[in-house]
Amino acid sequence: MSRPAAAALVAGAVLALAGCVADDAPAATGAIAVTSTADECALSTAQAPSGTLTFQVTNGGPDVTEFYLLADDGLRVIAEVENVGPGLSRDLVVQARPGSYVAACKPGMVGDGIRQDFTVTDSGVEVGPTGDVAEQLAAAEASYVAYVKDQVGALITGTQEFADAFVAGDDDAARELYAPVRVHWERIEPVAESFGDLDPILDAREADLVEGEVWSGWHLLEKELWPPAPAANGGVKYTPLTAAAREAEAAALVENTQKLVDAVNGPAFTFEAFQITNGAKELLDEVATGKVTGEEEIWSHTDLWDVQANVDGARIAYEVVEDVVRDADSALADDLERRFGELQELLAGYGSIETGFTYYDELSADEVRGLAAAVDALSEPLSKLTATITGA
Amino acid sequence: MSRRAFLGLGSALAAGAAAAGFGLGRATGGASAPAAAGVVPFTGAHQAGITTAAQDRMYTAAFDVTTRRRDELVGLLRTWTVMAARLTQGMAAGPFGPASGPYDAPPDDTGEASDLPPANLTLTVGFGRSLFDERFGLAGRLPGALIELPHFAGDDLDPARCDGDLVVQACADDPQVAVHAIRNLARAAFGVAAIRWTQLGYGRTSSTSTTQTTPRNLFGFKDGTANVKAEEGEALEEHVWVGASAAAEDSADSSWLTGGTYLVARRIRMHIETWDRTSLREQEALVGRTKGEGAPLSGGTEFTEPDFAVTGRGDAPLVPADSHVRLAHPTTNGGVRMLRRGYNFTDGNDALGRLDAGLFFVAFVRDPRTHFVPVQTTLSAQDALMEYLQHTGSGLWAVPPGIPDGTLRTGADGTPAFAADSPFWGEALFA
Numbered sequence: 104m105s106r107p108a109a110a111a112l113v114a115g116a117v118l119a120l121a122g123c124v125a126d127d128a129p130a131a132t133g134a135i136a137v138t139s140t141a142d143e144c145a146l147s148t149a150q151a152p153s154g155t156l157t158f159q160v161t162n163g164g165p166d167v168t169e170f171y172l173l174a175d176d177g178l179r180v181i182a183e184v185e186n187v188g189p190g191l192s193r194d195l196v197v198q199a200r201p202g203s204y205v206a207a208c209k210p211g212m213v214g215d216g217i218r219q220d221f222t223v224t225d226s227g228v229e230v231g232p233t234g235d236v237a238e239q240l241a242a243a244e245a246s247y248v249a250y251v252k253d254q255v256g257a258l259i260t261g262t263q264e265f266a267d268a269f270v271a272g273d274d275d276a277a278r279e280l281y282a283p284v285r286v287h288w289e290r291i292e293p294v295a296e297s298f299g300d301l302d303p304i305l306d307a308r309e310a311d312l313v314e315g316e317v318w319s320g321w322h323l324l325e326k327e328l329w330p331p332a333p334a335a336n337g338g339v340k341y342t343p344l345t346a347a348a349r350e351a352e353a354a355a356l357v358e359n360t361q362k363l364v365d366a367v368n369g370p371a372f373t374f375e376a377f378q379i380t381n382g383a384k385e386l387l388d389e390v391a392t393g394k395v396t397g398e399e400e401i402w403s404h405t406d407l408w409d410v411q412a413n414v415d416g417a418r419i420a421y422e423v424v425e426d427v428v429r430d431a432d433s434a435l436a437d438d439l440e441r442r443f444g445e446l447q448e449l450l451a452g453y454g455s456i457e458t459g460f461t462y463y464d465e466l467s468a469d470e471v472r473g474l475a476a477a478v479d480a481l482s483e484p485l486s487k488l489t490a491t492i493t494g495a
Numbered sequence: 496m497s498r499r500a501f502l503g504l505g506s507a508l509a510a511g512a513a514a515a516g517f518g519l520g521r522a523t524g525g526a527s528a529p530a531a532a533g534v535v536p537f538t539g540a541h542q543a544g545i546t547t548a549a550q551d552r553m554y555t556a557a558f559d560v561t562t563r564r565r566d567e568l569v570g571l572l573r574t575w576t577v578m579a580a581r582l583t584q585g586m587a588a589g590p591f592g593p594a595s596g597p598y599d600a601p602p603d604d605t606g607e608a609s610d611l612p613p614a615n616l617t618l619t620v621g622f623g624r625s626l627f628d629e630r631f632g633l634a635g636r637l638p639g640a641l642i643e644l645p646h647f648a649g650d651d652l653d654p655a656r657c658d659g660d661l662v663v664q665a666c667a668d669d670p671q672v673a674v675h676a677i678r679n680l681a682r683a684a685f686g687v688a689a690i691r692w693t694q695l696g697y698g699r700t701s702s703t704s705t706t707q708t709t710p711r712n713l714f715g716f717k718d719g720t721a722n723v724k725a726e727e728g729e730a731l732e733e734h735v736w737v738g739a740s741a742a743a744e745d746s747a748d749s750s751w752l753t754g755g756t757y758l759v760a761r762r763i764r765m766h767i768e769t770w771d772r773t774s775l776r777e778q779e780a781l782v783g784r785t786k787g788e789g790a791p792l793s794g795g796t797e798f799t800e801p802d803f804a805v806t807g808r809g810d811a812p813l814v815p816a817d818s819h820v821r822l823a824h825p826t827t828n829g830g831v832r833m834l835r836r837g838y839n840f841t842d843g844n845d846a847l848g849r850l851d852a853g854l855f856f857v858a859f860v861r862d863p864r865t866h867f868v869p870v871q872t873t874l875s876a877q878d879a880l881m882e883y884l885q886h887t888g889s890g891l892w893a894v895p896p897g898i899p900d901g902t903l904r905t906g907a908d909g910t911p912a913f914a915a916d917s918p919f920w921g922e923a924l925f926a
Contacts, residue, residue, distance in 0.1 A: 157595075157596075184598065193595075193598060194597065194598065195598075196596060196597040377599065442686060476685075476686075480685050480686030486600070486601050490597040493597075493599045
């Protein structure tokens with residue numbers, strides 16, 4: 104920075120500071136300080152121009168507090184921050200349209216809170232979304248839950264078929280079924296993960312286990328179907344499962360998959376919008392750390408089926424909230440659309456779930472690099488999805 | 496930037512303004528950092544990180560551009576420029592910083608430099624020859640001097656440590672500050688450019704200012720005694736900066752590079768284990784200087800010019816004919832000089848228990864065809880030191896001029912901010 108530029112920066116900072124400390128003037132930076140104490144909810148300003156507002160909520164009291172921006176009826180929640188511990192600060196970033204609002208601190212997290220009116224003036228900045236976001240998100244959740252139910256339905260049918268072939272000793276048929284059936288699992292893996300134990304029981308890799316832990320699930324059967332040479336098995340000759348063990352492992356696979364099916368179809372099952380979008384990011388994280396490195400399917404090398412399934416799952420998760428995202432941040436929606444398209448195009452070059460993919464060990468280092476770059480390209484905008492819908 | 500960080504910056508600015516003109520604390524560093532020193536100006540006729548007094552550490556990253564869209568490449572350079580303007584002045588990469596902003600979004604800065612001083616961070620960007628292919632319509636703008644470097648005798652180059660469409664050199668007095676900068680730039684690049692290779696360096700091996708003492712390389716010798724220094728205005732014009740005449744002589748339109756320079760990097764592994772078994776007599780004869788003072792063997796002190804005519808017993812020259820200092824000296828090379836800015840590296844060890852260590856040679860020159868290739872050709876073929884050296888990585892990039900003073904766009908909080916028309920590195924190339 105040149106000296107003149109530095110001087111200009113100082114002047115800019117001082118001006119902006121003056122704006123911030125003045126009690127009733129709108130903050131020049133768009134940042135509004137909120138201090139919540141046992142008996143006070145102090146805002147640095149009672150009005151701000153429409154657009155992106157940042158409330159910096161500091162808990163100056165002894166109890167855990169919350170801060171709400173409510174519609175002028177004092178009931179409908181526009182945005183909130185929860186669980187702010189004593190002495191901590193947290194930002195609430197909200198897209199606010201012109202109008203009257205109620206700001207409320209809720210020290211102790213009980214009661215109506217300490218309320219005051221808050222006015223958003225019209226700055227001329229276009230602020231979306233225009234629809235009722237809560238309604239749109241509820242529809243998104245319903246549609247995603249329907250997708251999950253559909254996938255677990257296909258999963259249990261396929262798993263039964265796979266288990267039958269495996270028990271019958273028809274290993275060729277089992278190998279054929281392995282990757283295409285797992286697709287239904289990989290598409291909704293974040294849901295399975297939300298049920299705690301089911302994921303490790305069904306999908307643990309041998310390398311994930313600690314000594315003494317019992318291994319079960321898909322990858323145990325994968326190893327049986329694609330037995331490694333001693334060099335790839337810690338120098339030890341692979342010992343095939345006994346017929347009884349085959350039967351028991353296959354039965355357990357079906358039984359535990361049925362538990363997932365039952366849980367998903369139970370009346371209590373819901374998957375909230377933020378879980379859907381976080382799940383989309385997690386699916387891509389899975390691809391980036393496990394699949395694009397060939398670690399997931401270390402014996403069958405069917406990693407690209409998993410990649411395709413993870414991408415499918417992430418795309419569905421995005422599509423169910425797409426309207427909300429597009430209203431709130433159309434540039435992000437465009438970016439995601441394009442990155443999904445580019446990754447899909449790249450994957451299509453290696454096959455499809457219907458016709459089969461290239462095996463991971465047949466990919467060149469450059470091809471793997473290309474895939475990893477496309478995954479990273481999609482993951483970065485995808486990491487902004489949750490904040491976009493929770494802030495909408 | 497958060498209000499808290501912003502207030503911190505405001506007070507640091509005020510303190511800095513009173514004390515020394517432009518001392519910025521790292522914006523997220525809380526109440527500390529009235530440090531007047533430690534900030535290198537970002538804007539100027541030339542990019543920082545070239546004549547800047549060499550910092551103690553370096554982290555250099557080469558990138559492959561993965562997009563085929565020119566507008567995305569321009570967008571990345573624009574984003575990088577704004578981020579660099581912020582990071583080098585001790586601010587967080589984005590306006591919110593590492594610990595604020597929407598709670599459901601990843602922070603816009605990764606955070607590991609939060610409580611560290613700016614540490615004289617500089618970021619310097621260059622464009623490789625491969626960028627000028629058919630992808631971005633730049634083929635007609637390739638400067639004649641941005642050549643493919645020839646194979647030098649003894650080269651053992653690993654393609655995974657060579658070249659790259661883009662290069663970013665981060666230098667700082669704290670390695671974490673340099674790595675933080677590259678990490679945040681790489682994050683902003685996902686989808687547009689991917690890291691090809693990176694190199695971490697320590698213990699600067701050159702002084703680029705007369706105020707700095709001459710440091711030592713891993714052979715234990717002073718390195719860069721005869722370097723072009725920031726104070727040598729005429730020598731910089733003659734040997735470092737690309738003049739307008741270069742574009743006039745070029746067949747392609749390379750005027751965008753006027754005021755820029757070329758960055759040559761060579762990753763040179765040193766066989767330090769065998770070197771350490773070499774007698775002091777031989778070590779000094781190979782280098783042509785004394786190990787302690789760094790004086791030429793012809794006599795005097797460190798900054799005495801070597802006299803290659805002085806002979807000893809049997810009329811043998813005191814500075815041997817195949818010594819490094821003689822072969823690299825401007826008088827042996829038609830008067831050309833380089834601005835060297837290298838760093839030592841130690842990247843673990845090889846399977847034989849030997850350190851993978853050496854010199855990451857970095858030089859800035861006005862024309863590699865005259866200022867690097869002839870010298871390196873001579874050294875690779877004749878330098879007795881080559882017995883202990885192995886070139887394992889290489890790259891050449893055109894370094895565009897700096898961002899002019901006063902052109903950065905600022906946001907509501909007065910700090911550098913992204914705008915659709917904010918200035919960027921290499922803007923003239925894409926004009």
